[in-house]
Amino acid sequence: MNDTAPDLASQLLDCIVCPLTRSKLTMQDNYLVSEIGGLKYPIVDGVPVLIADEAILPEGYATLDAFKQAFKDHVAN
16 A cells, blocks of 8 residues: 555645635545535545535535525635
């Protein structure tokens, strides 16, 4: 096993952000979760799917538009 893999994953997390809120992402199970808002981006076959329309919404938000409205001060244009 390659000992640099965890370091590489850590370095990658330092470089990528949520495409919607531009906030830091953290690894939780098989998802990258945005620090602001809690959007959960799936990791499919080892590749993060950083598409807001594909993200799992946090509880309390029925649509991505509702999420965007709630976090309008943080949503990137």
